[in-house]
Structure formats: structure tokens, C-alpha cells
Amino acid sequence: MSVSRKQFDAFARRNLAIDRAVKRAIDELWDMLDKDDLESLLNDLAIQLPLVADKFGKAAAMVSAEFYDASRVAAKAKGMFSATTASGALWKVDRDVAYAFSDDFAYNDVKSFLTQSVQGVVRDYGRETIRENCKQDRWSDGYCSVPTSDNPCAFCIIKALGSPGGNKRYKGELLDEEVYEDAWHADCKCILEPIWGESPNWVEGQYDEYWDMYQAGRTQAYNDTGKSFTEGLTAKEVLSGMRKANGVS
Numbered sequence: 001m002s003v004s005r006k007q008f009d010a011f012a013r014r015n016l017a018i019d020r021a022v023k024r025a026i027d028e029l030w031d032m033l034d035k036d037d038l039e040s041l042l043n044d045l046a047i048q049l050p051l052v053a054d055k056f057g058k059a060a061a062m063v064s065a066e067f068y069d070a071s072r073v074a075a076k077a078k079g080m081f082s083a084t085t086a087s088g089a090l091w092k093v094d095r096d097v098a099y100a101f102s103d104d105f106a107y108n109d110v111k112s113f114l115t116q117s118v119q120g121v122v123r124d125y126g127r128e129t130i131r132e133n134c135k136q137d138r139w140s141d142g143y144c145s146v147p148t149s150d151n152p153c154a155f156c157i158i159k160a161l162g163s164p165g166g167n168k169r170y171k172g173e174l175l176d177e178e179v180y181e182d183a184w185h186a187d188c189k190c191i192l193e194p195i196w197g198e199s200p201n202w203v204e205g206q207y208d209e210y211w212d213m214y215q216a217g218r219t220q221a222y223n224d225t226g227k228s229f230t231e232g233l234t235a236k237e238v239l240s241g242m243r244k245a246n247g248v249s
Contacts, residue, residue, distance in 0.1 A: 003067070003074045003193075011067045012148045012191055015060065015126060019119050019189075022056050026115045042101045045114065050093045053118045057125030061085035064129035068194050075196035078139045086132040088124030093117055116186045123188070130192040141195045148189050153249040154217065154242035156190050157210045158235070217242030 003011075029052065033044050068083035096117040100110045107113045134140045145159040152160070184190070221233050221241030233241075242248060 003071045014063045018060050022119050025052050046097050050090050053093050053121045057088045057122045060122050060126035061129045064126040068133050071194045077196050081137045083133045086128035088121045120186050127192045143192045143194050145190045146193050154239045213246045216245040220245035
């Protein structure tokens, strides 16, 4: 068996606690900075935010490594293996700080935008830890993305349905553009769960609900594009159909 739903929910809560800690840290940092001097503010954020992301990212990676080992024990997996931590893409913070102070910035609130950016990179540390250990562990059956939000978006639903039954390594069977496999929207709170021959921790009926939404989206996409059922749909077309058919974001 895999970890219990109780263990999975505890893992989700620990990740949420790190999310909140990141926000508190950025709130405190923001209060100390001189917002009247934009050049100084840009330089300070460019230095400090990657440090915040790395500090809490390492905490998220450690939590994910512990969860991986707990999953392995619960599954009575073969062989000897101890999870290690992985890093996230800190370059994204550098990119977003530069963008936030550019003429192209299209959001209203710099602080909220950068907080979301750092939180996303911190979550990357945790997700990469699960992904990398699944790759290194020869006895692993892979991982699946499991939404933790009550109202996941169409993109997260498709990622969760990555393989029939959601019990194999996500290979993008439902997403034809390869880039989507490693993509996460900025405020995504989906968790990667390692799998050993069993389905991940779906809430009862959750998978069937997502599958029905996916199929409704495909039908809508065929209607919208005018394609015949013998023609393939792109991921973008299905996502658009899901949003229209199911009223999701």
C-alpha cells in the first residue's frame, strides 16, 4: 500500500505551512526596504529574494524527502534506498524580479507578484525532490500530480490525469506539448506523490470527476474547433474546452 490519506494530508499541510512562512518572510523584508528608491529596491530584492527562496526551498525539499521515505516504507518497497533533496529553479526569481521592475510589467502589485514567484520556486524544490528520487530509485513506479485545492484549474486536472488511473509515472499522455510536463502555474499547490504499484491518494470519487471534466472538455474542444473525431486535439484546445465546459479557471 501507499501512504494513508492521513499521511498525505499531513504532507500537504506541511507544504502549506512553508507557503505561509515564505509570505511572512517577504512581508517582513518588504517592510524594511526603501520603496521610494526604485533602484535600491530592485537591487535589494535581487539579492534577498533568492536567499529567501533557497532557505525555504531547502525546507520544502527536506519535507518531500521525508515523505518519499515514508511512502516507501508504507509500500514495503523492495531494496535499500534513502531519499535525497533536490533544488529548484532559483533563476526564476531573478527573472521575475527583473520583470517586476521593467516597463513590460503587467500586474498591479509588485509585492504580491514576487511573493507568488518565490512560493512557486519553493514548491519546485519539493516537487523536484520527489521527481529525482523516483528517477534514482530503481524500484519506484513513478509519481503522480495530486491537486490539493478544492477547485483545481483545468491545467492541474490534466496533469493529475497524466496516465490512465493516475498510477504511473507522468509522461504527458494527455498533454501533447512536452513542455507542459515540467510546467506549473505560479500559484499551483499540486503535490507529487511517489507511487509503488498503487493509485495515489485521490479523494473518493475525485479521479472520476476529473476524468468526466476532461472528456467534457474534449467534446467542447471538438465543437469549438470543428475538427472531426478522427483528428487529434492539442493540449491548448482541450484546456480551452475544459474551461468553457466545466467553468473552471
